Amino acid sequence: MLGMLLRRIVESLIVLFAVAFIAFSLFSFIGDPVNNMLGQEATEAERLDMRERLGLNDSVIVQFTRFIGRAVQGEFGVSYRQSRPVIDLIAESLPATLELSFFAMVLAVGLGIPIGIQTAINRDSLVSKVLMTGSLIGISLPTFLAGILLIMIFSVKLGWLPSFGRGQVEQMGWWGTGLRTWSGIKALILPTITLAIFQMTLIVRLVRSEMLEVLQADFIKFARARGLRERLVQFGYALPNTLVPVITIVGLQLGSVIAFAIVTETVFQWPGMGLLFIQSVTFADVPVMAAYLLLIALIFVVINLLVDMLYYVIDPRLRSMAGL
Amino acid sequence: MMQEAAAHKTASEAAPLLEVRDMTVQFFSRHGTLTALDDVSFAVRSGEVLGIVGESGAGKSLTGASIVGLLPGSGRVTAGEIRLGEQRIDNLDRARMRRIRGREIGLIFQDPQTSLNPLLTVGKQLVQTITSHLDMSAAAARQRGIELLRDVGIPAPERRIDSYPHQFSGGMRQRVVIALALCADPRLVIADEPTTALDVSIQAQVLALLQDLVRKRGLAIMLITHDMGVIAEAADRIAVMYAGRIVEIGPVRQVIDSPSHPYTAGLMSAIPRLGDRARRLVQIDGNMPRLDAIPSGCAFNPRCPRVMDICRVERPQLRPTRAGHAACHLYPALPQAET
Numbered sequence: 001m002l003g004m005l006l007r008r009i010v011e012s013l014i015v016l017f018a019v020a021f022i023a024f025s026l027f028s029f030i031g032d033p034v035n036n037m038l039g040q041e042a043t044e045a046e047r048l049d050m051r052e053r054l055g056l057n058d059s060v061i062v063q064f065t066r067f068i069g070r071a072v073q074g075e076f077g078v079s080y081r082q083s084r085p086v087i088d089l090i091a092e093s094l095p096a097t098l099e100l101s102f103f104a105m106v107l108a109v110g111l112g113i114p115i116g117i118q119t120a121i122n123r124d125s126l127v128s129k130v131l132m133t134g135s136l137i138g139i140s141l142p143t144f145l146a147g148i149l150l151i152m153i154f155s156v157k158l159g160w161l162p163s164f165g166r167g168q169v170e171q172m173g174w175w176g177t178g179l180r181t182w183s184g185i186k187a188l189i190l191p192t193i194t195l196a197i198f199q200m201t202l203i204v205r206l207v208r209s210e211m212l213e214v215l216q217a218d219f220i221k222f223a224r225a226r227g228l229r230e231r232l233v234q235f236g237y238a239l240p241n242t243l244v245p246v247i248t249i250v251g252l253q254l255g256s257v258i259a260f261a262i263v264t265e266t267v268f269q270w271p272g273m274g275l276l277f278i279q280s281v282t283f284a285d286v287p288v289m290a291a292y293l294l295l296i297a298l299i300f301v302v303i304n305l306l307v308d309m310l311y312y313v314i315d316p317r318l319r320s321m322a323g324l
Numbered sequence: 325m326m327q328e329a330a331a332h333k334t335a336s337e338a339a340p341l342l343e344v345r346d347m348t349v350q351f352f353s354r355h356g357t358l359t360a361l362d363d364v365s366f367a368v369r370s371g372e373v374l375g376i377v378g379e380s381g382a383g384k385s386l387t388g389a390s391i392v393g394l395l396p397g398s399g400r401v402t403a404g405e406i407r408l409g410e411q412r413i414d415n416l417d418r419a420r421m422r423r424i425r426g427r428e429i430g431l432i433f434q435d436p437q438t439s440l441n442p443l444l445t446v447g448k449q450l451v452q453t454i455t456s457h458l459d460m461s462a463a464a465a466r467q468r469g470i471e472l473l474r475d476v477g478i479p480a481p482e483r484r485i486d487s488y489p490h491q492f493s494g495g496m497r498q499r500v501v502i503a504l505a506l507c508a509d510p511r512l513v514i515a516d517e518p519t520t521a522l523d524v525s526i527q528a529q530v531l532a533l534l535q536d537l538v539r540k541r542g543l544a545i546m547l548i549t550h551d552m553g554v555i556a557e558a559a560d561r562i563a564v565m566y567a568g569r570i571v572e573i574g575p576v577r578q579v580i581d582s583p584s585h586p587y588t589a590g591l592m593s594a595i596p597r598l599g600d601r602a603r604r605l606v607q608i609d610g611n612m613p614r615l616d617a618i619p620s621g622c623a624f625n626p627r628c629p630r631v632m633d634i635c636r637v638e639r640p641q642l643r644p645t646r647a648g649h650a651a652c653h654l655y656p657a658l659p660q661a662e663t
Contacts, residue, residue, distance in 0.1 A: 218438035224394060225433070226453045226504060227426030236452070240443050316488040317442060 008308060012301040017068075019297035023290035024067045067290075076291035081283045086291045089276060094295075095175045096166055097265070097272030101258045103192045108199035109250060113243075115200075116207025120215065120242075121234055123208075131204070138201035147194040147267035154190060162187045164269035191268045195261055199253055206249055211242040244315055251307035255300040340367035341544045342391070342512050346404035347414075349383075349390050349568075353398060358615045360386050360399065362568045365642065368512065373538055373545045375559030375576065377552060377591070379612050382565040384548045388514040390414075391546075392429050393421040408512065427457040430505035434517035436497035440489035446473075446500050447485035450507055457508035472503040476533060495526035502533065506541075513537075514546045519554055531558045552595050556580055561648075564588045567612055567623040574648015584650040587624045622653065630654065 034042075034050050042050075051057055055066065070076065076086035115135075119128040155163035167187035169176045178184025214220065215238050223233045262274035269275065273292060280288035312318050349361035361383045368374045376384045389395050391406055393416070406414040413424055425431070433439045441449060450469035451462055460468070466485065473481035476499040484492075492500060498518065505513060515534065519527040535558055537543050547559055555562055555576060563573040564585065572585040583589040590608040610627040613619060619626055625635040634653050642649040 218433055218435060219441045221394070222431070222433055222439040222501070222504070223441065225392060225425055225431035226456070227422045227424070227508070228452060228456050229422065232452065232456070237441050237444075241441070244443075315443065316445075317490045 005309075008305055012305060015301055016294070016297055020068055020071060020294055021064065023293040024064050026286050026290055026293075071291075071294060076294075077287040079280075079285055079288050081280065081285045081288070086287045089288060090273065090291055090295065091174050092176065093271055093273045093276045095177060096270060097258060097261055097274060099178060100188065100191055100195060100264070100270060100272060101254065101261055103188060104195035104199065104261075105250075105254050105257055107192060107196040108203055108253075111196075112200040112203030113207055113246070116204045117211060117234075117239065117242075119204065120208045120211035123212070132208075135201040135204045138197050139205070141197065143194060143198060143263045144267050146197050147190070147264060150190045150194055151267070161190050163190070166271055191264050191270050194267065195257060195264045199257060202253065203246070203250065207242060207246055210245055211238055214238045214241045217241070240314075244311070247310055247314070248307055251303050251310075255296075255303045258299055259296045339369075341370045341409060342368040342546075343407040344387075344391065344404070345407075347387075347390065347401060347406060348403035349386055349395065349399055350402045351397060351399050356616075359618075360568050360615055361390065363404070364565075364568075364570055365404075366563050366570060366573055368544045368546055370511065370544050371538060371542050372561065373535070373547055373559045375555035375562040376546060376548045376565060377550060377555055377562060378565035380550065381612060381615075383568040384550075384565055385516050387565070388431070388516050388546060388548055391514065392425050392431060393418075394425075423457070426453060426505075426510065427508045428510050428512065430508075430510035430513040432498075432501055432505045432513060432515040432518045435521045436494060436501050437521065439501050440497065440504075442489055445486050445488055446492075450485070450504060453504055454507050469503070469507065472507050473500070475537075476500070476503045476506075477529075478503070494522055495529060498522060498526075498530050499533065502530075502537075506537070509541075510543075512544045512546070514548065516548045517550070518547070520549065520551065527554070528557075534558060552580070552591065564591065567618050568615065569623065569651065570642065571624065571652070572645075572648065572650040573642070574645070574650075578647030582646065584645040584648070584655060585624075585652045586628050586630050586654070588650075590627075590629075622651075 034047050034054070034056075038046055038050060055063060058066075074087050076090075078084065079086050079089055082089065115131055119131050122128050151163045154161045162183070165187055166178045167183035167185070168181040169178050169184060170180045171177075172180075178188055215234075220233060220238055223237050224230075228237075258273075260274070261270075261272060262278055264270065265272045265274035266278055273295070276288060277292045279285070280292070344367070345365050347361060347364045348359065351358040351360055364383070364387060366374065376387060378384050386395065386399070390399070390401050391413075393413075395401070401414050404414070405412055408424070408428055413421070416424065440446070444452075447466060447469055450472065451465040454460060454465040454468055455462065458465070470481045470485055473485060478484055478496060478499055489497060489500070498521075502518075513534075518534070519530050522530060531554060534545060534547070538545055547555065549555060559576045561574065562576045562579045563570050564579070564587065565571065566587050572579060572583065572588045574584075579588060580592060583592050587608070594607055608627055613623060613626075619636070620639075621637050622628070622635040622640050625631050628635065632653055638653070640651045640653050642651045643655050645655050
């Protein structure tokens with residue numbers, strides 16, 4: 001168990017190192033930050049001075065080592081665009097994205113798993129057929145369109161919910177939360193639904209197909225042959241075995257929800273990391289982009305690690321393989 | 325001969341525990357109706373092992389599944405009746421059928437690797453099954469589970485009861501499956517290929533265990549297999565199935581040593597015998613027909629070496645032969661061999 005954990009951590013570090021290198025190479029390949037920061041009218045002397053100050057004249061290896069060293073301390077330099085430390089920008093936008101992603105995932109899992117179970121157990125009922133058709137729409141509806149539709153209905157037509165922003169944000173230490181004010185909670189609703197739709201339909205279809213497969217398994221037949229109640233067969237035997245693979249997917253999806261909240265955040269002008277990233281891309285704000293990449297990689301790696309750990313808790317076969 | 329006669333006598337003394345009469349099973353789909361079992365009749369008595377043999381697709385497993393009301397898909401028992409003791413069980417509702425399964429009739433499946441829920445300990449699965457049928461506390465059920473594991477030959481059962489299925493070897497796992505099938509004390513056990521997935525050495529142990537249970541508990545066992553060796557070793561009587569029908573049924577020695585039906589005869593000569601190295605094994609030409617293409621008359625007629633004109637027209641009924649019954653026109657009105 002400990003050996004496995006150690007191996008996985010080393011693997012994770014290698015992944016992070018590789019991503020760090022990609023993030024770092026952005027500095028050399030994307031645009032010339034000096035142009036962006038000083039504008040067209042700057043003199044050659046000003047440019048050289050700026051290059052020197054940013055450390056752009058050192059060798060690649062020196063620059064990369066310096067990059068890693070700083071990154072470990074949470075030091076990603078100064079945003080070219082806003083001339084503020086990148087770490088501050090991230091600290092401001094990260095809570096917005098995490099709150100949005102968390103509630104979107106809670107919604108997707110909370111609705112997706114029960115619906116998936118329902119459509120698997122009563123696969124021929126009318127309700128299941130309606131739900132499956134609905135999930136087809138959900139899976140093919142582009143996120144931005146869903147967002148715009150929701151804005152049209154609930155903000156423009158009905159005027160119930162705000163169409164953009166985070167509402168009133170309260171600081172709790174460095175974490176700015178929208179959950180403690182009514183306007184913050186209202187602002188959260190539409191983006192959460194928008195972000196959750198696709199994930200939810202994905203989970204519905206995954207749970208359904210996994211469960212249908214498990215229901216065909218021999219141990220289900222044997223459980224029925226022993227006269228166990230159908231409820232126990234479905235929820236005590238089939239469901240846990242269904243959830244083992246579902247957990248992986250949900251875990252990985254959580255990562256991608258955080259990483260790809262970009263579209264939703266753009267539609268709703270949600271001041272999260274996705275919006276920050278998009279704005280940095282248009283400005284070739286390399287320090288922000290690099291920090292974003294690294295942070296997302298870190299989140300993915302940590303979630304993966306947690307999912308693997310969870311497997312060991314759930315599945316006794318893995319536990320004994322690991323010598324527990 | 326003496327021994328067999330004695331065994332036969334004790335078996336026939338009691339009224340049959342399970343009686344299947346003229347059972348027909350059909351599957352319904354948009355493309356039409358398939359008759360998978362046609363007019364199947366047999367009986368099993370307490371303390372008896374009835375072997376059911378046949379090629380895959382002959383309807384052996386379906387026979388077992390239809391008795392416990394677990395036919396797959398659209399399958400239904402459309403004619404005939406099934407009786408367990410005094411009770412007719414083919415027309416029960418789902419809740420009452422559930423209480424028969426496990427409580428009155430235990431089932432054992434082929435593959436012990438996949439028959440157990442991998443996420444629950446053996447003890448948990450035993451306790452759930454026991455408390456589903458018997459009015460017992462979880463602690464008492466656990467104690468009963470330990471006794472059962474001991475009965476089926478699992479060493480140190482008080483420790484092993486908390487193990488997960490994957491922590492048992494294949495043979496041990498099949499013992500656990502048997503314990504689970506027996507844990508609410510059923511009177512009949514339907515064992516569907518119980519040894520097929522096991523090593524040969526372990527097959528013998530599991531068969532011995534089943535026979536032991538028949539003796540000690542007075543169980544009746546329906547032993548479904550395609551393995552004639554298993555039948556010869558463990559069964560008292562044998563029913564041979566072909567294309568959804570029973571073609572021959574009788575005491576195991578007679579059927580093996582002097583089969584009446586040409587199909588049974590073909591099956592027997594396809595079994596290698598020790599000391600017979602020189603002889604090539606005989607095979608039956610052709611294949612068993614698909615369910616949607618069963619020939620008229622006797623289903624075996626296209627492959628039968630002794631086919632007659634009547635075989636292509638009229639379907640033979642089970643009729644008494646020297647030792648048992650066979651559905652073959654070779655035995656039109658033989659005087660009854662035994663009374």
